[in-house]
Amino acid sequence: MDRKRVAGPELSVAPLVEYPRDHKRWTPQDEQRHDTKRQPEDMRPIYLKTGLINQANGSAYIELEKTKLACGVYGPRPGKRTGFSGHGVLNCEIKFATFSCAKRRGHMRDPQEKELSQILSQALTPAVRLDLVPKSTIDIFITVLESDGWGSCVAAAITAASVALAHAGIEMLDLVAGCSAAYIPSGPSIASPTPSATDATNATGPSLAPRIFMDADLEEEKYEQGAIVLAYMPSLNEVTHMLQSGKAEGSIVSQSVEHCVEACNKIYAVMHHALVESVGENK
Amino acid sequence: MPGLISPAERDYILKGIECNIRADGRQRADYREVTLETGVISQTSGSARVRIAGGTDVLVSVKAEIGPVQVDPETGDGADKGQIVCSVECAPSASQQFEGRGADDLNNELTQMMTRFLSNSTSNPSVSSTASAGAGGINLSKLCIIPGQQCWILFVDALVLDYGGNLVDAVFMGARAAIYDTRIPKTEVQDLGDGQFEFEVLDDAEDTEFVEGRENMPICVTLNKIGARHIVDASPLEELCTEARLVVAVNRSGELCGQQKGHDGGIEPSLLLEMIQFGKTTGQTLIKQLDARLQEEADADLAKRQRGEPVHKLGFFAQ
Numbered sequence: 001m002d003r004k005r006v007a008g009p010e011l012s013v014a015p016l017v018e019y020p021r022d023h024k025r026w027t028p029q030d031e032q033r034h035d036t037k038r039q040p041e042d043m044r045p046i047y048l049k050t051g052l053i054n055q056a057n058g059s060a061y062i063e064l065e066k067t068k069l070a071c072g073v074y075g076p077r078p079g080k081r082t083g084f085s086g087h088g089v090l091n092c093e094i095k096f097a098t099f100s101c102a103k104r105r106g107h108m109r110d111p112q113e114k115e116l117s118q119i120l121s122q123a124l125t126p127a128v129r130l131d132l133v134p135k136s137t138i139d140i141f142i143t144v145l146e147s148d149g150w151g152s153c154v155a156a157a158i159t160a161a162s163v164a165l166a167h168a169g170i171e172m173l174d175l176v177a178g179c180s181a182a183y184i185p186s187g188p189s190i191a192s193p194t195p196s197a198t199d200a201t202n203a204t205g206p207s208l209a210p211r212i213f214m215d216a217d218l219e220e221e222k223y224e225q226g227a228i229v230l231a232y233m234p235s236l237n238e239v240t241h242m243l244q245s246g247k248a249e250g251s252i253v254s255q256s257v258e259h260c261v262e263a264c265n266k267i268y269a270v271m272h273h274a275l276v277e278s279v280g281e282n283k
Numbered sequence: 284m285p286g287l288i289s290p291a292e293r294d295y296i297l298k299g300i301e302c303n304i305r306a307d308g309r310q311r312a313d314y315r316e317v318t319l320e321t322g323v324i325s326q327t328s329g330s331a332r333v334r335i336a337g338g339t340d341v342l343v344s345v346k347a348e349i350g351p352v353q354v355d356p357e358t359g360d361g362a363d364k365g366q367i368v369c370s371v372e373c374a375p376s377a378s379q380q381f382e383g384r385g386a387d388d389l390n391n392e393l394t395q396m397m398t399r400f401l402s403n404s405t406s407n408p409s410v411s412s413t414a415s416a417g418a419g420g421i422n423l424s425k426l427c428i429i430p431g432q433q434c435w436i437l438f439v440d441a442l443v444l445d446y447g448g449n450l451v452d453a454v455f456m457g458a459r460a461a462i463y464d465t466r467i468p469k470t471e472v473q474d475l476g477d478g479q480f481e482f483e484v485l486d487d488a489e490d491t492e493f494v495e496g497r498e499n500m501p502i503c504v505t506l507n508k509i510g511a512r513h514i515v516d517a518s519p520l521e522e523l524c525t526e527a528r529l530v531v532a533v534n535r536s537g538e539l540c541g542q543q544k545g546h547d548g549g550i551e552p553s554l555l556l557e558m559i560q561f562g563k564t565t566g567q568t569l570i571k572q573l574d575a576r577l578q579e580e581a582d583a584d585l586a587k588r589q590r591g592e593p594v595h596k597l598g599f600f601a602q
Contacts, residue, residue, distance in 0.1 A: 111391050111394065111395060112395065114388075114391050115391055115392060115395040118388065118391075118392060121547075122544065122545060122546065122547060125547035126527075126547060126548050126549040232552075233549060236549070237551060237552065238549030238550065238551055238552075239544070239549060239550050239551070239552055239555050240544075240549045241544050242529070242542055242543070242544045242550075242555065243542070243543050243544070244539070244541055244542040244543070245399045245400070245541045246540070246541070247534075247538050247539070247540050248538065248539050249538060249539070250537070250539055250559065250560065250563055253539050253542070253559060254556050254559070257552060257555065257556060258552075261552055
């Protein structure tokens with residue numbers, strides 16, 4: 001056999017993509033959401049469990065269908081930083097697993113992960129009684145195993161971290177629930193490459209107010225005009241973090257804040273349930 | 284940038300803000316005097332220097348370079364779009380705390396914030412949104428030279444030269460003014476047939492164009508929640524008393540282009556909405572004043588050029 005010559009076939013074809021025959025990509029013009037079972041205000045069902053990491057003082061695992069992440073809490077333990085501080089330090093580190101996103105992530109923490117870590121610590125710090133643990137740090141490590149939507153990932157990380165903190169027995173003022181929403185233009189997007197028949201009938205489309213989709217998944221995020229992530233302490237009625245990107249009218253923002261607060265109250269019940277369950281196991 | 288504050292001083296600031304009078308005599312909603320000048324650096328495509336009386340000094344430069352377009356492999360989006368790459372750096376000379384790696388966190392936070400608010404993609408870098416006009420306001424399609432191949436990349440670099448509080452607002456004011464000042468050379472595309480294209484950058488200094496959509500760029504208003512009140516344009520000491528900070532990005536037509544909470548405190552939802560509303564109106568007034576100043580400067584420069592007089596910039600002598 002001649003090894004120097006390429007022995008491949010003369011003709012090559014693109015690989016076949018496995019989609020059912022009636023498969024149609026979801027677009028914002030569709031009346032229903034990408035997940036047809038959900039209404040715009042519905043979140044994905046949450047699976048939340050504590051104590052999956054043995055070595056950690058506290059841990060939590062959260063799953064919103066295809067968004068999956070694990071969180072471990074270590075501490076309070078002596079701070080590595082020299083110098084005295086009357087308050088403890090909450091140190092968050094989030095890492096997307098290399099295989100978690102559409103594009104491969106590197107092993108090193110990239111600037112986005114560094115910023116997310118900062119956001120997480122800002123979202124959780126208002127809830128934690130750091131004044132009770134001077135000279136110490138509390139380390140929170142989050143690994144994203146599978147990401148189906150950036151916003152939902154951040155929100156899930158906040159929820160899981162706060163449950164893990166509670167599971168570690170660290171004194172807190174309240175649990176922090178995280179929630180995300182996306183603003184999706186309801187009319188035909190100007191950038192959509194295929195001018196469809198709906199363009200003519202729905203000419204005023206882009207000027208319509210965008211729809212607010214709670215807990216948007218990756219497919220919906222591709223069409224988003226803006227997004228919001230909100231962290232909220234339900235019992236204290238305090239917003240601990242808010243991150244909004246993209247362009248939106250003031251009314252849409254205030255509406256989505258209200259929706260997110262409402263959703264956080266629902267998530268709170270799930271968090272509560274998971275923690276009560278973990279206490280039952282220990283008995 | 285002091286790192287600590289005494290309880291007595293904190294109390295003084297807190298009580299003052301409660302009574303609507305701050306340590307430097309301002310009211311809660313008052314800005315300090317802002318000095319803005321564009322075209323200060325000759326090597327750039329556009330530049331601006333912002334000084335806030337009291338110390339903050341930011342230099343922003345925009346450099347336009349030609350590079351390959353970035354196409355999303357999944358959606359095929361981005362083939363006909365230029366790019367904006369932002370970065371913020373705090374010079375070690377600005378503050379004792381910026382020495383060594385001390386400014387890393389701040390640099391990263393500001394860079395990410397700027398990328399989020401100014402470039403048209405949304406929060407997720409792996410997904411470029413198909414929504415036409417993003418928060419940044421700039422028409423990226425106009426920055427494309429040959430679809431699918433070459434485009435202009437605008438590098439927006441902010442350098443913090445001195446720190447006197449309210450860095451975020453200054454950086455965004457500077458970025459807006461620098462892009463306002465930016466001129467990009469015109470290009471001529473030739474069709475060679477077979478889907479092959481070639482382009483030429485026109486050398487003529489007069490034959491340049493402004494960035495389309497520059498007037499729709501947002502600026503940021505930072506609201507610092509101290510006690511139960513919120514203030515704008517905080518001084519370094521006031522920033523140390525801040526429980527929570529809300530950055531509201533707003534454009535000329537009053538659309539919200541992004542918000543981000545900072546610092547380690549919480550805000551009640553009702554106060555949050557009030558702060559957003561307040562940030563929006565303050566931002567709109569501020570943009571109007573900045574636009575008037577930019578226009579005035581552009582007119583003055585043009586008049587001088589027509590008369591054949593050299594244009595002198597105050598540059599680093601501006602106080």
